[in-house]
Amino acid sequence: MRKKQLVAALMAGAMVCGTLAACGGGSTPAESQGGGADQTTAAQADQTTAAQSGDSAKEASGEKQVLSVTTWDNDSSPQFQAVIDAYEEKNPNVEIKIIDTSADEYNNSLGISLSAAQPDPDVIWVKDMGSMLQMADKEQLMPIDDFIAKDNFDMSIYKGAAEQLMYNGKAYALPYRNDWYVLYYNKDLFDAAGVEYPSNDMTWEEYYELAAKMTSGEGSSKVYGSHNHTWQALVTNWAVQDGKHTVVEKDYGFMKSWYEEAVALQDGGYIQDYSTLKTANIHYSSVFKNQQCAMMPMGTWFIATMMQSQAEGETDFNWGVATIPHPADTEAGYTVGALTPIAISAFTDQADLAWDFIKFASSEEAAEILADQGVFTGIPSDAAINTIASAELFPEGDSNVEALKYVHYSFDRPLDPQIEEIRTVLNEVHEMIMIHSYSVDEGLAELTERVAEIKGWN
Amino acid sequence: MSGEKTSFLTSKQRRKIRNNLTGYAFIIPNLVGYTVFVFIPVIFSFVLSVMSWDGSQRPMEFVGLANFADIFGDKIFRGTLVHTVSYALMTVLPTLVLALLLAVLLNNKIKGVAIFRTAFYFPYIASIVAVGAVWNMLFQPDFGPVNEILKFLGLKNPPRWVVDKDWAMVAVSIVSVWKYMGYYMIVYLAALQGISSSLYEAASIDGANGWQKLLYITVPMLTPTTFFVLIMLTIQCFKVFDLVYVMTGGGPGNATKTLVNYIYEKAFTSWEFGPASAGAIVLFAIVLVITLIQFSGEKKWSKDL
Amino acid sequence: MNAKRKATKIILYILLIGLGITMMVPFYWMVISSLKLNKDVFSIPMRWWPETMHPENYSVIWKKLPLLIFFKNTAKLTIITTIVQLCTSCFAAYGFTKCKFVGRDLIFLMYVTTIAVPWQVYMVPQFILVSKMGLNDTHLGLILMQAFSAFGVFLIRQFYISIPDELCEAARIDGLNEFGIFRKIVFPLGKPAMATLTIFTFTNVWNDFMGPLIYLKTKELKTVQLGIRMFISQYGADYAWIMAASVCSLIPIVIVFLSCQKFFVEGVAASGIKG
Known part of the structure; x- marks a missing residue:
């Protein structure tokens, strides 16, 4: 009995101490971290040195080092696993621990672990540039300028992409992937309907007509002419495709015709209903893979997904890629895209190793490995496109290779520090318009007003 | 020492x-x-709830009641209060009545009570994710079984359920009633067994029929239980999250967003811990009021009996 | 009179059978849909019996979804949480009822005042705290945050109060120490209350969705509910697979429920009456 009591008391004591310490840290982080940038940098430098000594000690003893990385939907795309495998092969004493989350919960769960300031994850694949800015703003990412300077790292291989990832004059990430929108189509469905495949020079009007033409069937065997996933990007992207506007504007009137067309497509039954997709939480890949749509505008990352799906025997229909349709007043080959950055957590205990990993992940060597899998990296080159096009499961035909080229590239979101906040509003209004809660005009008026409020333009 | x-x-x-x-x-x-x-x-x-904090390493700031002003000024938050109350209104009474009805039916001397009890109780045990997935398919607006049956019964334009902002909450409520009534049925069954059989015997001698017995003996004797069930159900309704999360995710267009969904999103999506906690305090206040009603009610019943 | 009674009985049966079938239809639909092809799940007209069976759906999802790991995690969380809660609640209940110490009533008041506070009210700060302890995304964090409940203490205490103090006094005179009294006398007598608490905690933890949703991020740590949810969000249009996964998620709880049905029913009844 005595012993039990003692153990209980000890446990209790330990827990109380732990909590008090934790609470102290939680409520007054100012004391430990300091608000000033100098102190933060100093703290980070400390962390770095601590991590360095830790690394070397481990290396000397031959112990396996564990690096944790965060990924999304790792099962359905080879984009992360291919690089991870290659790195582990090159560095047998490093073990990579993958923290995988579904894509729609990724930013959310990453935010949770970062807010706890834990040493894991070390390396973060950042889902989009907006969340990178947000994390950089919260000082959750480690600036990598020192590493770049130390290694004399050549940023010119990214042809300007790396500069897009600067925030307040500091580099926080390397461009891992670079993707842009193309149009996917199901060759078998086009063949069955006796309709010609989508061409690489198609205006949006022509695309709408084609979508109507390709819609057939009833009930659960209905095939939709096209498929718009629930992202607002699948409407707003085309509004900024010509490069004249961005999604942060003082007046959103320029989006009117695009929203009207999207609503018309939905009401005509040529694309699946927004609310069905949203409430049933339907992933676009399962719609395309189940042959429920004839076409689908989507990012180039989906090429790798399709190739993997075919390699695993999950799907066996023929598919193709075409250039994304263009507005009537621009030429073919105008596209919209985004970078996928890879960064280091500010709270890592493995800073050097993490740097080594992200350096490898965005290197030319990794780019080749990824190109084999159908992934476009941050290093743009014709060679990479050719590698992808010659991959076994990439659709045959020159038009598919042609489709991977573009003449003009706009970012789907500008580098605006408040972009995430603005995107929340964009998403809300997008949903309201698509479910007919707002008319297009009402929605855009609200958008104009709320964005102006965020930006302080009123 | x-x-x-x-x-x-x-x-x-x-x-x-x-x-x-x-x-x-x-x-x-x-x-x-x-x-x-x-x-x-x-x-x-x-x-x-009186601080401003985004979960980062930056310090919190005292902002007084600004968070409360913030959320009550937020159209979405006011919406969640309306949705939560309407969910409660649509759920509490049907659950209560059906639970009582099932309990009374099962309280007869019949064969296979255990099987029926299992059938009614089982939805309560079933995991919410599986239940949400299957009901979402049953409610599929264009070719789902529920609407097929409604069309078969002659309804030309059946509701579009979870994808319609006016019907989504109704759909969630139906599932909630289906899932939870078995639980309260068991509570009622236990209470029914506590009613002394001499009361019924006396009534039989006086010539009361089954319906009269139910109305004049069973229901009055069950009043404390009914009160308890009412309170528990109401509190449960104000805490609803997972059913909504798996069925509609709060949509379409926030039409089914409840108080707890709001707290969750504010805290874990927007990183605004202040407004999230202010929302939590509002929830606390609501539950507190309901509990106080329960206490005063309990005092009343214990005096009566 | 006899004929009338018979008629009533038949109506009763028809009512019960009708209601029972209605309650079970979703489960039936889940099972048959899991045996169809994806494209046949919503065929028009509706089919209540599939033309051809496709049990291979199960082997497909078995490959895509690490169900065994999810079950293991869920079972581990459920069992440990239930045991910890049971033990600490019994201890505390004994302390509150059979021991006299300074501040007893004050501490108990603290329990009583917070018993009605829903978890949702304090889940955010609780999460921050658990994270600061470095227990985010660990099973330990999830266990600790669920293992201590005022409800458990309250429930067991109500039962222990009804155990006469004379019993303990007699044992004390016989030379048993406090722990002995607890172990040999009070604890065995409190079994019915423990059964109630066990069922209560077990179903709550097993079916908990929001807790794991907030706390567990690593795939290898996820529970069945979360795992199925992840699968659904990835294969949203593969209806038959989703249904097959749902069926799998229900199998263990069906087995547990059917074999311990008596306890489930009694547990609910008891907790309902005591509140």
Whole structure:
């Protein structure tokens, strides 16, 4: 009995101490971290040195080092696993621990672990540039300028992409992937309907007509002419495709015709209903893979997904890629895209190793490995496109290779520090318009007003 | 209280100290865990509700009641209050009536009571994710079984359920009634078995039929239970999250967003811990009021009986 | 009279059978849909019996979804949480009822005042706290945050109060120490209350969705509910697979429920009456 009591008391004591310490840290982080940038940098430098000594000690003893990385939907795309495998092969004493989350919960769960300031994850694949800015703003990412300077790292291989990832004059990430929108189509469905495949020079009007033409069937065997996933990007992207506007504007009137067309497509039954997709939480890949749509505008990352799906025997229909349709007043080959950055957590205990990993992940060597899998990296080159096009499961035909080229590239979101906040509003209004809660005009008026409020333009 | 000192104490004092120590030894494991993981967070949630904090390493700031002003100025938050109340209105009464009805039916001397009881109780045990997935498919607006049946029964334009902002909450409520009535049925069954059979015998002698017995004996005798079920159900409705999350995700267009969904999103999507905690305090206030009603009610019943 | 009674009985049966079938239809639909092809799940007209069976759906999802790991995690969380809660609650209940110590009533008051506070009110600060302890995304964090409940203490205490103090006094005179009294006398007598608490905690933890949703991020740590949810969000249009996964998620709880049905029913009844 005595012993039990003692153990209980000890446990209790330990827990109380732990909590008090934790609470102290939680409520007054100012004391430990300091608000000033100098102190933060100093703290980070400390962390770095601590991590360095830790690394070397481990290396000397031959112990396996564990690096944790965060990924999304790792099962359905080879984009992360291919690089991870290659790195582990090159560095047998490093073990990579993958923290995988579904894509729609990724930013959310990453935010949770970062807010706890834990040493894991070390390396973060950042889902989009907006969340990178947000994390950089919260000082959750480690600036990598020192590493770049130390290694004399050549940023010119990214042809300007790396500069897009600067925030307040500091580099926080390397461009891992670079993707842009193309149009996917199901060759078998086009063949069955006796309709010609989508061409690489198609205006949006022509695309709408084609979508109507390709819609057939009833009930659960209905095939939709096209498929718009629930992202607002699948409407707003085309509004900024010509490069004249961005999604942060003082007046959103320029989006009117695009929203009207999207609503018309939905009401005509040529694309699946927004609310069905949203409430049933339907992933676009399962719609395309189940042959429920004839076409689908989507990012180039989906090429790798399709190739993997075919390699695993999950799907066996023929598919193709075409250039994304263009507005009537621009030429073919105008596209919209985004970078996928890879960064280091500010709270890592493995800073050097993490740097080594992200350096490898965005290197030319990794780019080749990824190109084999159908992934476009941050290093743009014709060679990479050719590698992808010659991959076994990439659709045959020159038009598919042609489709991977573009003449003009706009970012789907500008580098605006408040972009995430603005995107929340964009998403809300997008949903309201698509479910007919707002008319297009009402929605855009609200958008104009709320964005102006965020930006302080009123 | 070191050893040598104890020897100066009288045996009575020594016993008192020992009693104290034993008492604390028994409660300490739970007390510590409870303090750390429940009591401190409860207090902390009041503190957070008057702070501004984004979860980063930056310090919190005291903002007074700004968070409350913030959420009550938020159209979406006011919407969640309306949705939560309408969910409660659509759920509480049907669940209660059906649970009572099932219990009364099952309280007869019939064969296979256990099988029926299992059938009614089973939805309560089934995991919410599976239940949400299957009901979402049953409610599929264009070719789902529910609407196929409605069309078969002659309804030209059946509701579009979860994808229609006016019907989504109704769909969620239907699933909720289906899922939880078995639980309350068991509560009622237990209470029914507590009613003395002599009451029914006396009524039979007076010539009362089954319907009259139900109305004049069963229902009045069950009043305390009904009150308890009513309170539990109402509180449960204000806490609803997972059913909505798996069925509609709060949509379409926030039409089914409830109070707890709002707290969750504010906290874990937008990283605004202040407004999230303010929302939590509002929830606390609502539940507190309901509980106070329960206390006063309980006093009344215990006096009556 | 007899004929009338018979008629009533038949109506009763028809009512019960009708209601029972209605309640079970979703489960039936889940099972048959899991045996169809994806494209046949919503065929028009509706089919209540699939033309051809496709049990291979199960082997497909078995490959895509690490169900065994999810079950293991859920079972581990459920069992440990239930045991910890049971033990600490019994200890505390004994302390509150059979021991006299300074501040007893005050501490108990603290329990009582917080018993009605829903978890949702303090989940955010609780999460921050658990994270600061470095227990985010661990099973330990999830166990600790669920293992201590005022409800458990309260429930068991109500039962222990009804155990006469004379019993303990007699044992004390016989020379048993406090722990002995607890172990040999009070604890065995409190079994019915423990059964109630066990069922209560078990179903709550097993079916908990929001807790794991907030706390568990690593795939290898996820529970069945979360795992199925992840699968659904990835294969949203593969209806038959989703249904097959749902069926799998229900199998263990069906087995547990059917074999311990008596306890489930009694547990609910008891907790309902005591509140």
